[in-house]
Amino acid sequence: MVQHDEKPLMLFVDDDPDVQSAARLLFRHRGLDIVCAHDAQSALTQLATHAIDLVLLDLNYSKGATNGAEGLALLKDMLVLRPELPVVVVTGHSGVAIAVAAMRTGARDFVMKPWNNERLMTLIEKILASRPVERKTATEHTMIVASAALGRIVAEADRLAPTRAPIIICGPPGSGKTLLARRIFALSRDAGREILIRADECGALPEEQGNWLIRDVEALTPTLQRRLADSLERTDLPRVVALSSLDRNVLETRFDPRLMLHLGMVVLTVPPLDQRPDDIMALTSHFLHYFATRHGLPEPEVDDVCLASLKTGDWPQNVRSLRVRVERAVLTGTWQIPSSEQHGNAGVPTTLYETERLLIETALRKHGFNITQAARELGLTRPALYRRMARYGL
Structure with a gap:
């Protein structure tokens, strides 16, 4: 149970690293802890990982976006997870009309960029003063949608x-x-x-x-x-x-x-996970951050071989299987599966070299050696796939 004697923790969602840096300095100077996210997916991961007290939410994250659609969709997703979560919309390009739409969606208030530091702090302190005595704990039950x-x-x-x-x-x-x-x-x-x-x-x-x-x-x-x-x-x-x-x-x-x-x-x-490679990548990133924070361990590196292995992997329990695989990688510091758990199958690859060769050969055969389609499934460019085919004599 977390009481009010702990520092409030804020989440600031903005795609501009300079704005994020300025916000960190301002809020930490005022005794507030802050975590940052640069897009919707990373914001939901932070919300699932930490006990957030308040969100400052910019509404546009993609280059050239000005209509606020990304932020409004993220606002709805956040309030699905935490209906009581206070969200203050920060808007510049989107304007007042979009800020009003955000208020109708459930935002507590809004401020315009560039903000006035004192007015912003007054608003934040007023909202935080009314938060419940018990801080809402984080939850991993977040629906990550990328496909x-x-x-x-x-x-x-x-x-x-x-x-x-x-x-x-x-x-x-x-x-x-x-x-x-x-x-x-x-x-x-x-x-x-x-x-x-x-x-x-x-x-x-x-x-x-x-x-x-x-x-x-x-x-x-x-x-x-x-x-x-x-x-x-x-x-x-x-x-x-x-x-x-x-x-x-x-x-x-x-x-x-x-x-x-x-x-x-x-x-x-709902399609099985092996038909949603984009969701596999997004969920892997989500679970890596979640479990690394939860266990206080570094996130293991995810290289091209590992990415290809995850995207073409067998997930009998779908997201549950991926979740366990990622948590194991965080705990052990490696993506290697112990040989004792490979069910004694003959010919199961145990080295990165063997794994990558098998993945590439499987993708090529699956798509009738269509390089474009095989490269897309593996998450590689055509030149990168050609180089690997030459390396493995394929």
């Missing part, structure tokens, strides 16, 4: 979140179904209590309303399926988000037809 495939699913979930529509979220174990469901609840108009229902252990449906999160929904007994269908037909229905590792076609064979009619109106399918 277009997952981005489309999240955008559709966000669009449906304010409605009362029941939703099924399908996807393999560990792909992020629960995080997506809780995002929907956080963005719902009815922020009711979440009621977790484990279908394989469920003997009766709860009587109270709220947000029903049903795990392994296909395991509901026929009787409970009929009762759930009854609940969904009422006007005072609960908000139901159901999770399943089965796809829609299989669910239709397992469900009472009336339940599928109501519950299956919207089915969102």
